[in-house]
Amino acid sequence: MSTFLLWLSTLPALAQVPIIIAAFVALVGVLIFFIEIAPRRGRVYTILRLAACVLIPLLILAALESYTIAIIAAGVLGVLFFWLDYRSSEGAGYLFQLVGFLAPAIVLLIIGLVVPTIQTTIQAFLNARGDTFVGLDNFVWIFTQPQAVRTVLNTIVWVLIAPVVSTIAGLAYAVFIDKSRGEKYFKILVFMPMAISFVGASIIWRFVYTARPAGEQQIGLLNQIIVLFGGQPVTFLAVDPWNTIALIVVLIWVQTGFAMVVLSAAIKGVPAEQMEAAELDGTNAWQRFINVTVPGIRSSLVVVLTTISIASLKVFDIVRTMTAGANNTSVIANEMYTQFKNFEQGRSAAFAVVLFLLVLPIVVYNARQIKKQREIR
Numbered sequence: 001m002s003t004f005l006l007w008l009s010t011l012p013a014l015a016q017v018p019i020i021i022a023a024f025v026a027l028v029g030v031l032i033f034f035i036e037i038a039p040r041r042g043r044v045y046t047i048l049r050l051a052a053c054v055l056i057p058l059l060i061l062a063a064l065e066s067y068t069i070a071i072i073a074a075g076v077l078g079v080l081f082f083w084l085d086y087r088s089s090e091g092a093g094y095l096f097q098l099v100g101f102l103a104p105a106i107v108l109l110i111i112g113l114v115v116p117t118i119q120t121t122i123q124a125f126l127n128a129r130g131d132t133f134v135g136l137d138n139f140v141w142i143f144t145q146p147q148a149v150r151t152v153l154n155t156i157v158w159v160l161i162a163p164v165v166s167t168i169a170g171l172a173y174a175v176f177i178d179k180s181r182g183e184k185y186f187k188i189l190v191f192m193p194m195a196i197s198f199v200g201a202s203i204i205w206r207f208v209y210t211a212r213p214a215g216e217q218q219i220g221l222l223n224q225i226i227v228l229f230g231g232q233p234v235t236f237l238a239v240d241p242w243n244t245i246a247l248i249v250v251l252i253w254v255q256t257g258f259a260m261v262v263l264s265a266a267i268k269g270v271p272a273e274q275m276e277a278a279e280l281d282g283t284n285a286w287q288r289f290i291n292v293t294v295p296g297i298r299s300s301l302v303v304v305l306t307t308i309s310i311a312s313l314k315v316f317d318i319v320r321t322m323t324a325g326a327n328n329t330s331v332i333a334n335e336m337y338t339q340f341k342n343f344e345q346g347r348s349a350a351f352a353v354v355l356f357l358l359v360l361p362i363v364v365y366n367a368r369q370i371k372k373q374r375e376i377r
Contacts, residue, residue, distance in 0.1 A: 052077065117356070123349035130345055138350035147328075148335070152354065154244055155331045158315060159358075162251045163308040167301065169252070170259025175289065178267055187264065191257035198254065198317035205250045206322050209236040240328045247329060250318050255311065259304045266300035267293060299373055306366040313359050332358075 008016055056077055061070035127134050142148045170190075177186045193201060210220035211233040218224040223233040236246045270293055278288045294301070316333035323329045325338060332355045340348035 120349045120352050120356075123345055124353045126346050126349075128344045128346050134346065138346045139354070141347060142350055142354060147330075150328055151325075151330045151332060151335045151351075154329065155313060155333075155355075155358070157244060158248055158251070158312040158331060159309050161245070162248050162255065162312040163305050165248075166252045166255040166308050167259050167263075167304050169256045170261075170304070171263050171301075173256070173260045174264035174267055175293070178264065187260065190260050193254045194257040196254070198250075198315075199321050201250055201254050202318045202321035205246075205253070206237070209246060209322075211235045237323055237329075238327050243323065243327050243329050247318055247322060250322070251312060251315060255308045259308065262300055262304050263297060266297035270296035299369065302366065302369050306362050309362050310359055313355060313362075 008019060011019070054074075057070040057074040060073050061067065064070070123130055124138055125133060125135060142152070173186075173190055177183050180186065196204070207219065208221045209223075210218075211223045212218050212220075214232050218227050218233060220233075222236065226232070226234060237243045274292050274296070275288060278292050283291070314333050315331055316337065319325060319329060319331050319334045320337070325331075325334045330338070332351050336348050336351040336355065339345075339351060
């Protein structure tokens with residue numbers, strides 16, 4: 001693999017792109033082979049399986065340059081394809097399909113979620129170097145240091161404000177433009193911020209909030225408006241606690257489009273017969289909205305609220321790009337990175353555990369709601 005990467009780095013940039021795309025296509029082809037082609041019965045597919053038993057270990061040998069791994073892969077593939085060939089006389093079978101589809105996801109979850117979670121939890125009870133058990137000292141430090149407590153409180157403020165405002169704004173927008181003449185264009189305008197990364201959105205809004213000394217030409221949109229009306233420039237990102245609100249506005253600006261799209265689709269799914277029946281009963285628009293529309297889109301509201309709440313809890317890019325946590329604007333994710341950068345791995349892991357514990361109730365609630373919906377269906 002290292003030889004291939006070194007060779008790839010010697011090529012021009014334009015030549016690297018098609019090679020990377022070809023490698024991606026080859027990987028997708030291998031996945032399709034295992035899921036779709038390998039289980040089929042017939043002589044042709046048996047030959048393909050035998051060829052795969054030879055070619056795949058050779059590719060592994062070329063990529064990893066390890067005979068041991070290639071031999072193990074050949075043995076595993078041989079056993080797997082023998083079993084598949086044996087089962088092919090009766091069809092692929094449900095068991096293979098189940099394992100074929102779930103195994104990659106389970107492996108990725110174990111590698112990317114379960115193992116790191118266990119390692120981080122253990123690290124939270126160790127010192128900065130990770131070689132001495134210190135018990136709850138890292139957590140005590142978080143909840144006794146004023147700056148660390150302020151970081152946790154800031155994160156809670158994000159969760160209390162951003163999801164509610166984004167959902168209300170997205171719902172209101174979805175209701176007012178529903179079935180209007182230019183509905184798709186109005187949706188595009190609000191959804192466009194979703195196409196911008198958090199870093200990009202942060203840079204845009206940092207220019208919006210930029211303040212120059214009084215008497216100089218203002219380049220920040222908000223301060224230019226304030227000066228035009230006779231006011232003095234305001235350093236929005238330095239005034240505590242309003243600087244935190246200014247950062248939350250960026251997340252609201254991005255997530256409102258997401259809320260609008262999801263809730264607009266849910267509103268269109270509310271049966272027209274219910275709306276017509278409510279109208280015949282003499283209800284006004286507000287009553288129809290509260291008593292018919294909102295109950296009909298309740299599951300979508302839960303999804304939007306929980307999704308934006310989780311995004312608010314783990315927000316990092318906006319804070320890091322705009323203030324880097326200065327002026328009491330830091331949040332848990334940013335402080336977790338800061339402590340790690342300062343070689344305080346134990347405290348960083350402790351912040352990660354606190355963040356995990358804050359996210360966990362939202363995830364559990366969302367899972368319970370999904371379970372209830374399945375029971376109703």
